Amino acid sequence: MANWAIWSISALTAAGVISRAFNLSQAAWAVAGATALVCLGLLPASNALEGVGKGVDVYLFLIGMMLLAEVARVTGLFDWLAAEAAAHAHGSARRLFDLVYLVGILVTVFLSNDATAVVLTPAVAAVVRAAKLSHPLPYLLICAFIANAASFVLPISNPANLVIYAEHMPPLAQWLPRFALPSILAIAATYGVLRWTQRAALRETVPATVEAPRLTFSAKAAAAGIGITAVILMGASAMGWQLGLPTCVAGLVTLAVVSALERSAPWPYLRELSWGVIPLVAGLFVLVEGLAQSGAIEALSGALRHGAGGSQTLTAGASGVLIGFLCNLVNNLPAGLVAGTAVHSANVPASVASSVLIGVDVGPNLSVTGSLATILWLTALRREGIHVKALDFLKLGCWVMPPALLLALAAVVWA
Numbered sequence: 001m002a003n004w005a006i007w008s009i010s011a012l013t014a015a016g017v018i019s020r021a022f023n024l025s026q027a028a029w030a031v032a033g034a035t036a037l038v039c040l041g042l043l044p045a046s047n048a049l050e051g052v053g054k055g056v057d058v059y060l061f062l063i064g065m066m067l068l069a070e071v072a073r074v075t076g077l078f079d080w081l082a083a084e085a086a087a088h089a090h091g092s093a094r095r096l097f098d099l100v101y102l103v104g105i106l107v108t109v110f111l112s113n114d115a116t117a118v119v120l121t122p123a124v125a126a127v128v129r130a131a132k133l134s135h136p137l138p139y140l141l142i143c144a145f146i147a148n149a150a151s152f153v154l155p156i157s158n159p160a161n162l163v164i165y166a167e168h169m170p171p172l173a174q175w176l177p178r179f180a181l182p183s184i185l186a187i188a189a190t191y192g193v194l195r196w197t198q199r200a201a202l203r204e205t206v207p208a209t210v211e212a213p214r215l216t217f218s219a220k221a222a223a224a225g226i227g228i229t230a231v232i233l234m235g236a237s238a239m240g241w242q243l244g245l246p247t248c249v250a251g252l253v254t255l256a257v258v259s260a261l262e263r264s265a266p267w268p269y270l271r272e273l274s275w276g277v278i279p280l281v282a283g284l285f286v287l288v289e290g291l292a293q294s295g296a297i298e299a300l301s302g303a304l305r306h307g308a309g310g311s312q313t314l315t316a317g318a319s320g321v322l323i324g325f326l327c328n329l330v331n332n333l334p335a336g337l338v339a340g341t342a343v344h345s346a347n348v349p350a351s352v353a354s355s356v357l358i359g360v361d362v363g364p365n366l367s368v369t370g371s372l373a374t375i376l377w378l379t380a381l382r383r384e385g386i387h388v389k390a391l392d393f394l395k396l397g398c399w400v401m402p403p404a405l406l407l408a409l410a411a412v413v414w415a
Helices: 002-019 026-039 045-054 056-074 077-088 093-111 113-130 137-149 159-166 172-197 219-240 242-261 267-271 277-293 296-310 312-330 332-346 348-364 372-383 392-412
Strands: none
Touching: 002 026, 002 267, 002 277, 002 312, 026 045, 026 277, 026 332, 056 077, 056 113, 056 159, 056 219, 056 267, 056 277, 056 348, 077 093, 077 137, 077 219, 093 113, 093 137, 093 172, 093 242, 113 372, 137 172, 137 312, 137 348, 137 372, 137 392, 159 242, 159 267, 159 348, 172 348, 172 392, 242 267, 277 296, 277 372, 296 312, 296 332, 312 332, 312 392, 332 348, 332 392, 348 372, 348 392
């Protein structure tokens, strides 16, 4: 009965996070679910605290990225980038679409998919606002979809990669050959389907010139902070270090430098951060601890071990597809934690582990709650006064996600 109670609470919490029922925030649902597990005696408080502690690196990473995004927004860096992007589009909406997609790839690969959601989304919102486009959504959708499609080019491209592999992370020399072709296929398929579905909106004309604001010294400092952070993350990844603390320190240093240049207090920047994402993630980590205690992870590990002993190819493909869809029910961060623990416990072949990672990274492109990056993207859009309905995103995700996931999995399974 206790196990059924844990599964029921986890399912209800996931449904609440997805639907934001009763007008409660996603963080409120996650915290309520975690609290229920503890208060009902289904999960010891010590285990819950251990689960919260496992997310410290993720919390620090998100705080650092949000700091960088807020500093860039306030200093006008995004407005300047908007004018530059509109100028390079040369009046073509399709060219602007391609330009945003390319930038989205670069940001995701070298700064992570969460950075694409937090840092790039406000910049693209500034672009479409400055260009006064009638159909701004196609460019903003890029930020959501490329954040997941390109999130396994490098280990640092998605914090979920670090969660799945943990201390078993393959060296970069092994990672690149293993995931290069699947990444290319996922990125190309996502581009093709997204461009095709948005073709009607991309027929409008983009203004050839947009009034460009002056790039202040503070904005240059913010840009330098983002660039230095990218270099730091690459170095930390190569050294096998966790990314949260370096990212948070980089964000705080950038904030301190900009505050000093502008002779202003840092508190206004800190107040504007989306702090609710921290309890959201913490609550999800606690739910994973509950699932582990219920025996769900042990059962999953046994199923993987049994399947790989029969047909490695079938197990790899099926695991990637199943975990891809599961991410949209419980979010890819907890799904990655569960799957990563099960994979290492089962000691499955590399193709199965790789397929699970692809499912965790690409699968979330089906729904708005599939990944933390997409949730952060929605939060960024709300700050810009833009609202995307979950059902509308799901309809588009049904077109975009399956081809990218299946092509990437095929490249791994039959490599």
